[in-house]
Each structure stands twice: as C-alpha cells, then as structure tokens.
Amino acid sequence: MFSLILRRLGSVLLVMLVVAGLSFLIFNYLGDPVNNILGVNATIEEREELRRTLGLDQPSHIQFWHFLQRAVAGDFGISYRNRIPVIELILSRLPATVELVFCATIVALSIGIPMGVYCALRPKGLISRILQMISLVGISIPQFLIGMLLILIFSVELRWLSAFGRGEVVQLGWWSTGLLTHSGRMALIMPVITLAVFQISMIMRLVQGEMQEVMRADFIKFARARGLTDRSVHLRHALRNSLLPVVTVVGMQIGSLIAFAIVCEAVFQWPGLGLLILQAIEFADFPVMAAYLALVGFGFAMINLTVDMTYLFIDPRMRRK
Amino acid sequence: MHHAVRFCGKSVKGQIAGQGGAARMTPRNNALAVQDLSIVFDTRRGTVTAIEAVSFILGSGEVLGIVGESGAGKSLTGNALIGLLQAPGRISQGEIRLGGQRIDNVAADVQRRLRGKRIGAIFQDPLTSLDPLMTIGGQLVETIRTHLPLSAASARVRAMELLAEVGIADPGARFDQYPHQFSGGMRQRIVIALAIAAEPEVIIADEPTTALDVSIQAQILALLRGLARQRGTAIMLVTHDMGVIAEIADRVGVMYAGRLVEIGPVAEVLHSAHHPYTAGLMGLIPSLSRRVERLPQISGNMPRPGEWPGGCSFHPRCPKAGPRCTIEVPAPVAVSDSMVACHLFSGGTSVVSGDLPTKEAISTRETAS
Amino acid sequence: MIRSLLKPLILAASIAAFGATADAKTLRFAESQDIASMDPHAGRDDFALSLLCNVYEGLVRWNADLKLEPALAESWEIISDTEWKFNLRKNVKFHNGNTFNADDVIFSYHRAGDPGSPFAGLLEPIAEITKVDDYTVIFKVKRKYALLLNDFAGWYIMDKEFQESIGAGKPLDLSSNAGGAMQTQANGTGPFKLVERQPDVKTVLAVNPDWWDERKHNLDEIVYTPIANNATRVAALLSGEVDFIRNAPPQDLARIEGTSGMKVMRGPHLRTIFYGMNQQGDTLKGSGVEGNPLKKVEVRKAIAMSIDVEGIKRSIMRGNSNPVATQLAPQMPYYDAALDVRFPYDPDGAKALLTQAGYPDGFTLPITCPAGSFINDEQICQATAGMLAKIGIKAQLNMVTPVQYDTGLPAGEFDFYMLGWAGLPTIDPYNIFSATVHSPTEKLGAWNPKGYSNARVDELIIKIGEETDQAKRQEMISEVVKTQRDEVGKIMLHQQFLTWGMTDKVNAIVPGDEYTRFWYYTMN
Numbered sequence A: 001m002f003s004l005i006l007r008r009l010g011s012v013l014l015v016m017l018v019v020a021g022l023s024f025l026i027f028n029y030l031g032d033p034v035n036n037i038l039g040v041n042a043t044i045e046e047r048e049e050l051r052r053t054l055g056l057d058q059p060s061h062i063q064f065w066h067f068l069q070r071a072v073a074g075d076f077g078i079s080y081r082n083r084i085p086v087i088e089l090i091l092s093r094l095p096a097t098v099e100l101v102f103c104a105t106i107v108a109l110s111i112g113i114p115m116g117v118y119c120a121l122r123p124k125g126l127i128s129r130i131l132q133m134i135s136l137v138g139i140s141i142p143q144f145l146i147g148m149l150l151i152l153i154f155s156v157e158l159r160w161l162s163a164f165g166r167g168e169v170v171q172l173g174w175w176s177t178g179l180l181t182h183s184g185r186m187a188l189i190m191p192v193i194t195l196a197v198f199q200i201s202m203i204m205r206l207v208q209g210e211m212q213e214v215m216r217a218d219f220i221k222f223a224r225a226r227g228l229t230d231r232s233v234h235l236r237h238a239l240r241n242s243l244l245p246v247v248t249v250v251g252m253q254i255g256s257l258i259a260f261a262i263v264c265e266a267v268f269q270w271p272g273l274g275l276l277i278l279q280a281i282e283f284a285d286f287p288v289m290a291a292y293l294a295l296v297g298f299g300f301a302m303i304n305l306t307v308d309m310t311y312l313f314i315d316p317r318m319r320r321k
Numbered sequence B: 001m002h003h004a005v006r007f008c009g010k011s012v013k014g015q016i017a018g019q020g021g022a023a024r025m026t027p028r029n030n031a032l033a034v035q036d037l038s039i040v041f042d043t044r045r046g047t048v049t050a051i052e053a054v055s056f057i058l059g060s061g062e063v064l065g066i067v068g069e070s071g072a073g074k075s076l077t078g079n080a081l082i083g084l085l086q087a088p089g090r091i092s093q094g095e096i097r098l099g100g101q102r103i104d105n106v107a108a109d110v111q112r113r114l115r116g117k118r119i120g121a122i123f124q125d126p127l128t129s130l131d132p133l134m135t136i137g138g139q140l141v142e143t144i145r146t147h148l149p150l151s152a153a154s155a156r157v158r159a160m161e162l163l164a165e166v167g168i169a170d171p172g173a174r175f176d177q178y179p180h181q182f183s184g185g186m187r188q189r190i191v192i193a194l195a196i197a198a199e200p201e202v203i204i205a206d207e208p209t210t211a212l213d214v215s216i217q218a219q220i221l222a223l224l225r226g227l228a229r230q231r232g233t234a235i236m237l238v239t240h241d242m243g244v245i246a247e248i249a250d251r252v253g254v255m256y257a258g259r260l261v262e263i264g265p266v267a268e269v270l271h272s273a274h275h276p277y278t279a280g281l282m283g284l285i286p287s288l289s290r291r292v293e294r295l296p297q298i299s300g301n302m303p304r305p306g307e308w309p310g311g312c313s314f315h316p317r318c319p320k321a322g323p324r325c326t327i328e329v330p331a332p333v334a335v336s337d338s339m340v341a342c343h344l345f346s347g348g349t350s351v352v353s354g355d356l357p358t359k360e361a362i363s364t365r366e367t368a369s
Numbered sequence C: 001m002i003r004s005l006l007k008p009l010i011l012a013a014s015i016a017a018f019g020a021t022a023d024a025k026t027l028r029f030a031e032s033q034d035i036a037s038m039d040p041h042a043g044r045d046d047f048a049l050s051l052l053c054n055v056y057e058g059l060v061r062w063n064a065d066l067k068l069e070p071a072l073a074e075s076w077e078i079i080s081d082t083e084w085k086f087n088l089r090k091n092v093k094f095h096n097g098n099t100f101n102a103d104d105v106i107f108s109y110h111r112a113g114d115p116g117s118p119f120a121g122l123l124e125p126i127a128e129i130t131k132v133d134d135y136t137v138i139f140k141v142k143r144k145y146a147l148l149l150n151d152f153a154g155w156y157i158m159d160k161e162f163q164e165s166i167g168a169g170k171p172l173d174l175s176s177n178a179g180g181a182m183q184t185q186a187n188g189t190g191p192f193k194l195v196e197r198q199p200d201v202k203t204v205l206a207v208n209p210d211w212w213d214e215r216k217h218n219l220d221e222i223v224y225t226p227i228a229n230n231a232t233r234v235a236a237l238l239s240g241e242v243d244f245i246r247n248a249p250p251q252d253l254a255r256i257e258g259t260s261g262m263k264v265m266r267g268p269h270l271r272t273i274f275y276g277m278n279q280q281g282d283t284l285k286g287s288g289v290e291g292n293p294l295k296k297v298e299v300r301k302a303i304a305m306s307i308d309v310e311g312i313k314r315s316i317m318r319g320n321s322n323p324v325a326t327q328l329a330p331q332m333p334y335y336d337a338a339l340d341v342r343f344p345y346d347p348d349g350a351k352a353l354l355t356q357a358g359y360p361d362g363f364t365l366p367i368t369c370p371a372g373s374f375i376n377d378e379q380i381c382q383a384t385a386g387m388l389a390k391i392g393i394k395a396q397l398n399m400v401t402p403v404q405y406d407t408g409l410p411a412g413e414f415d416f417y418m419l420g421w422a423g424l425p426t427i428d429p430y431n432i433f434s435a436t437v438h439s440p441t442e443k444l445g446a447w448n449p450k451g452y453s454n455a456r457v458d459e460l461i462i463k464i465g466e467e468t469d470q471a472k473r474q475e476m477i478s479e480v481v482k483t484q485r486d487e488v489g490k491i492m493l494h495q496q497f498l499t500w501g502m503t504d505k506v507n508a509i510v511p512g513d514e515y516t517r518f519w520y521y522t523m524n
C-alpha cells in the first residue's frame, strides 16, 4: 500500500510537470501581458524592454526551465497583474472554491444518492419517471443558464438572495470561510445549486443504473432469502455495492467541479480560483496560469489517489495486493 | 443457457441401493405442502403460464430431488416457495403450506420473516451468493439477529458454532474474513451456514453443487444430507444432475414444461420410471457420464412457457403419444409408490374422455415401461 | 469564545453591508473587473486610473467637461521652451495626515518615471526635476513639448514617507513582494480614501473630510464590487444590490430603462472605431491575388464606401453610436467638423472603384476582430464581412481574444483589423496620431504597424507634439486629419456611446474618457 502511494505520488509529479510544460507551450498563443502593464500608449521600445525584463523574449522551453527551477524551490513567481506572490494569491482564493465545491458535492451526494436509490427500487413508479425527467433536464441545461435563472428568480424578482459574492467571510488563520456567517451561508445557496444540479442528475443516474444492476445480483437474492429486511437489503448490501463506481465518478466529478466552478464562479462573482484563472487568462498572467494549471493537475492526481484509497477502504478485494 | 440434464455415473447403483431403505413413499411429517401451484407471467402479450398445477409434499428430514431440463420451472417453483417470485411472475392459483399454515397469501413482511427463519435457501453459485463487501461473520451475525433475539455477542458465538458445524476450520480466525478469501466449496459451506442460521424446517437448495468441483460436490451433499438426517430439516434439492439425486434424494420429482410429470421414491423413479419422459431421461443413465445437449432418444426440444402444445406438453416428443394426448392434459395419478401425469396411466392415449383412469388404463403401464 | 470573537466581526460586517445610518449616502458601484491594485503607477491602465482618480490626484486634473484645471499644483508657468515651474498647493494632507509637498512630487516622479517603471514612457519628455522650495518645483523637458499638462493629469502623486514605510518605493518589481502592499493600502490626497479592500471582492472608499477642494458631491461612501459576468452585473443593478454600473451591456439597456427606478445615462465616448490595415507589405497573405490590393487608395476607398455605417448604427448599435469620418471624436479638442464628412455608402460605386483598381473579381481579405474589446465588435465585423461580399471581397474573419489582439496587433501580425482609439489619458489628437497615424518607428506608431505612412504627416505629428500655440496646432492637426481621410488611411466606422446604468437616485456625469469622477456625483 505504501509503495502504491509512492508510485502514485511519482505519477502526480509527472502529471504536474507535463501540465506545466504544456501550459508554457500554450502561453505563446495567448498573447502577453505587456500591453496590460504598459498600456496602449507605450512605444515599441518600451514593450521590448518589458518583455526582456519579464523573460518573455526567451523561447518557451527556456521559460519553462526557469519556471521549474523556481518552482522546485517553492517559488511560483509574482503575479503580473496583482504583483503579489502567486502562491499567496492562490491560497487566498482557494478557500472560496473549496467551500463551494465541497458544499456542492455534499448536496449532490445527499440528494443524488437517495434519488438514485429510489429510482432503482421503483423504476416504473410515477415519481421515478418524474425524477428521471428532471435529471435529464439537469444534465442538459448549461450551468450558466441555471445560474442566471436562479439570479433572475431569487435576486431580481424575489430579492431574497444576493446575485454575487460570498457574503461576509470570517478569517480562520489563512483560511477564509463563509460558513460561519448568515450572509456567507445565504451566498452559497445559488452557486451550490448551480454547481450541484448537474452532479445530482449524474449521481442519481449512476446510482440508479448501478443499483439496478446490483439488485439483480445473486447475493441480493440470497440476502432476501436470508430474510433480511428490505432496508438492509437495499442500503447495506445493494447500495454499498453500487457505490464503488460512484466513488470513482464522484472523484472525477470533484475534479471537474473545480473546472466547472469557473463558469459558476464567473456567474456569481465567486472569488475563487475559477475567477482568478479567468482574470489571469484575460491578463496573460502567466505565473498565475502556470501555477493554477499545475495545482489543478495536482488536485486531480490527489483526488485520484483518494479514490484509490477509498476503494481500498470500501472493497476488501482490493486490499490483497 | 440451455442446461441439459446430466448424470454423474459414479456408483449410482450403490447409492440407490444404500438409500432404498430410507426412502419412504409418504413423508412421515409434512413440513411443506404444495397444492395445485400455478405461476404465470404477465407480459405485454398477455398472461403466460410457466408452472401449472404442481402439487407435492415435502416431509421433515426428507430430501426431495427435483429434476428436469433447464427451463422446466424448477427454480421458479423454488422461488415461489420462498416467496421470492420476481415480477412479472406471480402465483395465479394454488396453495403453499408450511407446517400446515398457508404462506403464499400472507403479507410481504410476514413472508420475509419466514424466509431464513423457517425456510432457508441455497443457490447455485456460492461465488456470487455472498456480499463481497461484508465479512462472512458480519453476514452471519446480520442474519442471526434478523431472526433471533440475540445480542451481538451471542450472535457472534452462534455464528462461530454455525461455521464449525458446516465444517469451516478455525472459525475464530475466519470470522472477519471476506468472501473472496474463501474457496468455492468453503463459500458454499458458508452459504449453508447462513441458510441454517435460524434452523429453518425447510431448505430449498437450487442447484447447490452445480458450480462446484466434483470432489467438493460430494462434501456439500453430505453436509446437506446430514442436515436432513440429524436436524430433520426438509430439503428440496433442485438439480439437473441425476448423480446428485441418486446420491442423496429420498424421493424425486420430475418436471417437464412447467408441470410435475412424475414424483416418487428415488429407486422407483430411477429404475422403473413410469412417465415416458422420465423413462427417456433414465435411458441416459447407463450410457452417459457427461452433459448432453438434449435427449437423444427423444427428438425436439422442451417448449418454453407460452409455446406449450395443447394436451400433454410432452406429446410432440413422446414415442407413446396418442390422440388423447394432444387434447387433454393428463392429471397425476398414483402408480405404484409414485404419482404420474400421463394418459398411459389414466385410461390410455387413444380414447378422448374426461373419465377417471380405470384399472385397465393403469395396467397398460407395464407396456409403457 | 469563538462566538464572542465573531460577534463584533459579524456586526461590523452587517453594518458595512446595510449602510450605517439611514441618511449616509453609499454609492454601490459594480464594474466588470477589479483594478489590479491600489498602485497608480503599477500600470498605464486607464481602467485602474479611472477609479484611482478618486483616491489620488495629479498636479492637474480633468474637470467635468474634460478641461484641464489645477489640482495639486495651484498654478504653473512656462519659464522657457524647456522649463516649467509648478507652484504646489499648500495645506494639502494625504489621507494618513502627512503633508503634501515638493518631496512627494519628486518621489512620485522617480517612482513612476525611472527606467523600468511602466510610466517611464509617459514621463520620458522630462529631463530633470528640481526642487526650488517645499512648494515649488521646476521640470526641465528634453525638447519643446506641448502636452506636459495633459500627461501630468494622468500621473498621480504619492506620499513619499508612506510608500517608503510600507516598502513600496517601486511600482513594478516582479522579483519581490514589493507590490503586495499596494494591494490593500492607498494613501492619496483625493476626495475619497480607501477604508477596506478585498481584492476581487470589494473595495470600500469613504469620503475624505479633509479634502482641500470644495465638496460638491454628497457621497459618504463608495462600495465598489467587481462583477465579471455582464448578466449578473445587470441583475445586481435590477435587484437593487448595486446603484450604478458603468458600461451596461447594449442588449440590457432596454431592460434597465424599462425598470422603474432605473435609468441609463448616455454620453459620447472619445473613442472612435475603425479598421486599420497593411498598406506597406508587397503582398497580402491569403488574398488570392498578386500584390497587396490594400496599397491602392481606390481599393481602400471602395472598402470605405461599401460599409453601411448607418445600418450598423441602426441594427447593431441600436442607435448608440455616431458615424464619423475622421479619428477625432467631436468631443476631442481640435475636432474639425468641416472635415467630418464620410464617403457615401455606395456599393455600386465601390464595385466600380475595385474594377478600376484592377480587382473586378475582388479578393480575399483576412479581418482580425478582437472579441470583447469594443462594443459589439464581433457583430460589426460580421456585418462588415457581409457588406464586403456585396462588392466581391470575401472576408475571412479571425476572432482573437483581447490579450492576443493587444499582443498581435503592435507586432504587425494582422493585415486588416478593427481598432478603436480614444487618445487617453492625454485627451489630445497628438496621442491618437503618435500611436495610430505616425509611421511605425521605435518610439511612435506602435499601433500602426505596416499601416498608413506619409512623410509630411509624420513631420506634422512631431510638430504637433511640440507646438504650444493653439491656432498653429489646429492648422496642423486639421491637415493631418484631412490628409489621412483623403488617402483613406483608415476605414472609419463610428464613435461609441457610453451607456451607464444606474438607479434614479444617482446623478452621475458621463465623460468621454469613462473616468468615474465621483466628486461630481450626488445621490438623492
């Protein structure tokens, strides 16, 4: 198990390296930040001068090498836009995204799984059909639209919820949380729903499909033959056995939630990593972009690792190795 | 999945001879009585009958073998008995009595409480019968506590005893292991332990050894026979392996196309089958020790539900069929120690009539066998 | 324990959120992005300066009518062709209480103008600064220079002691964390002072009670929130969460105006939109014809005549534009109405011109369009493509992001591109000419690569930068404008309109440079 973790960490590093390398290649096509720093009135001379200062006149593999050298020492550089260390910038935005994704995942799981279980047990019932229809809609509506719809209803028409921002946050060390204030929790509602709708639908469908499959398994029939209660058969045996693929997909989903969060954060002006990377792209803020991409690669890999560990935890058959 | 009847030829005669004395014509004590049981499927094209008018009695301490080609309706019957018929299947007619009380028309929850407590079940594949994510101890304790008012600790003690009883060495060490850590034979022992956890009066064993190695089969069968002999458990053993029947059954029922065509003491059915279908099955005994696709003496296939021909379902394949067979469904009649559903024993195959079988008709059985 | 710690925080928060008292006037203002920092020297970034002008001030400033007026300098005189003397305003305090004096001006000159600083280009004409006394400084310029005051309006004075104490003596230092301090701190002399800042979340300004100037506004507080998404920003206005959004999206104007208690204030922008093009290259990549058709004035004129700018105004700009014939918006100083006459919209005439130029079958024209830099830029490019098709020119649209555009255009990567120029922050034709009309050189014509080039015009532009006599400047400026118009150096489109959405409570001014000069605002 220990060697598995080591091997995984090795591949994590590789992923991050590849991601960062690729991002440097992409940077060349994104334009450069010179105009944003010097303004439109700068002369050609000034532009060239600044490019030299920032090292942007170098070929991208050299830039990448310099980036690596510094990154190894934990220095991801200074943001061109905000002029503060990238690490600081990312850490300051991380809590908002993590809280959003965390809440959305919890909501998605706690709604999606029961819905999936219900539909698996009564696939032909009216409620199931309605739920399935809703989930189809949930999967197909673009997130942006859901967000705007919520804003139109709850902010513009009803004026119940704020259309933007995180509300008031409380600082706990370097972590900022919106969970401890009323306005912070209210602010979470719409972004979380927006982010969770797709996940709910997906988890529901996944759980339903898996569970229907498992319900046909011999051990379920045998569990019934043993006289176990429906509850025990459904939840302790059928659901648990359905969860393995759900864990995988949810793991991947958490990863993609971080990516999805970009849209959601833009719609609700949620001051997280998604908004940060959007601004960074707009500004050609390469240090931030490189660090973000490396971080996301790291995040994905860590989630993968966690998924594998969860497997070990859930499925005894995997523990043999 | 088209299982053919198979027969393991090893020491059949010896087994049968050895059991001859134990076989009884009528069970001493009716643990389970099935009367006129019919099962239908509600399909889009209408209702299809899959089991029709099956009646038999299962006595305490008895092993009743049920044989028949794949698709004959053996599992369906077994499922009906443990109350696990799955939609769209349902019992359309008949009664099932456990210890004299009807269990086919009671509430789902009452039925659920009977399962495992008074009727246990064992299925074909021990590899897939156990929840892979739960320790075997957990599954035992869970079953025990569902049916018996025991504390977790005493349920654990009881689970260990059960494991020991079914022949798992070192139950203490194996209690917390998962199914994948056991061999197939071991797993089937655990399945049996689970089935008998609450000491049911009846066990429905649906092909319990089919998936196992021959050497292990014998051990499992011995275990089951021990249950019947020592605990007085009534066992209905579904199989398409004549060798298994010969080894442990007291009586045997033969199913063909949803009907019980013959039932009687094992020696009688194996050696002097009455029903032409049974006779065809037994015709295989001396010549075969392996699976065959179908009965070589008898051309054609067993019809699926919904495709049954009128009259005796066997008539298109029956060498002895007569005009009556195509029109009238034969009712079971007592022949010797058996019950047989064939016109040969109820007035002949040529006369079309609804009369009760006459002595004359019965006497034709000599020619039949 | 935690509770008691949190309580005051929450209380403070709710007070901040809902306004302290009933009649405190808080202007809640949303904009598409946050400013990069509170440092007015960190970038020559009109967007940042358009907000920071409320916190910092220069020696001079633009008033509501975009006329220069004294600010931190009370008065000035031109001592010689190359020497300007500024008399600084006395009794001006920075927000932290420090006194403003000549040392701050000198500090700010070096901070902004030293090599390597983003403002070095702006302050390049200055050779030397000398302190005469605490309230008098003399600037020595390298050559005769007409636009010193214009430039100074965009160069803000910072407090020497304060900047040095927080370690932010240099604006563009990417090797250390020096800029970080300027994220959340500011110490200017302006009408509003920074009281709270969470980058990308919100910035709160409060009225500076010790401001040197007479207070005409009645705002107590300004809460500035970046909301990147257009639709959300509009929703925030409609839901009453903000009072004021700059640059309301064109498609939402009707909705805002149709909501009771909301209005849209409009004003002409100094920016005019046009197509620039490669008039130097001997070939035109991808055109499918020999040579470079754009070199021929007939071809350029044909393109100009093929564009139905009134149609664009009607159906794309929904009336919010003003077709122009020259790069100078009517609100720009030295605008010459007599020259503002467009070529007629005449597709048939255009086709004839093309034939005359030797392209009866037209050619293929790659058009680079910045997606999101100018109002409705994509739609206008698409419409242009349709109009060009009518005279046989097949347009190939190439949409690029603003940052790709900003990089690629000065690098000469595009052969036919949409561009807009406002002449900010100088607010003088010289700025427009030197950036987009002068032949490209190391120092000038950065936004005119491979573009229009005329030696006489180049010569005039240099003189316009030096000449201080208004009449002489007017004459030269008009000549540049006329020459370029006649030679079709650019394909002119229109002047953009500013459309600012706000609640009825807000009385704003909408100046052509987009600056939010809150000291002119009032709230009912």
Ligand SMILES: Nc1ncnc2c1ncn2[C@@H]1O[C@H](COP(=O)(O)OP(=O)(O)O)[C@@H](O)[C@H]1O
Pocket (backbone or CB within 6 Å): B041, B050, B068, B069, B070, B071, B072, B073, B074, B075, B076, B077, B087, B088, B089, B304, B305
């Ligand atoms: N859901 C169903 N719908 C229709 N027919 C079914 C269904 N389930 C089983 N059957 C049919 O019932 C018959 C009896 O099946 P089964 O009892 O499993 O046979 P076996 O004797 O092999 O155990 C088979 O012909 C099978 O095709």
Ligand code: SF4
Pocket (backbone or CB within 6 Å): B275, B276, B277, B312, B313, B314, B315, B316, B318, B319, B320, B321, B322, B325, B330, B341, B342, B343, B344, B349
């Ligand atoms: S009833 Fe007729 S067809 Fe059926 S088994 Fe007897 S003889 Fe054959």
Ligand SMILES: [Mg+2]
Pocket (backbone or CB within 6 Å): B074, B075, B076, B206
């Ligand atoms: Mg079966």
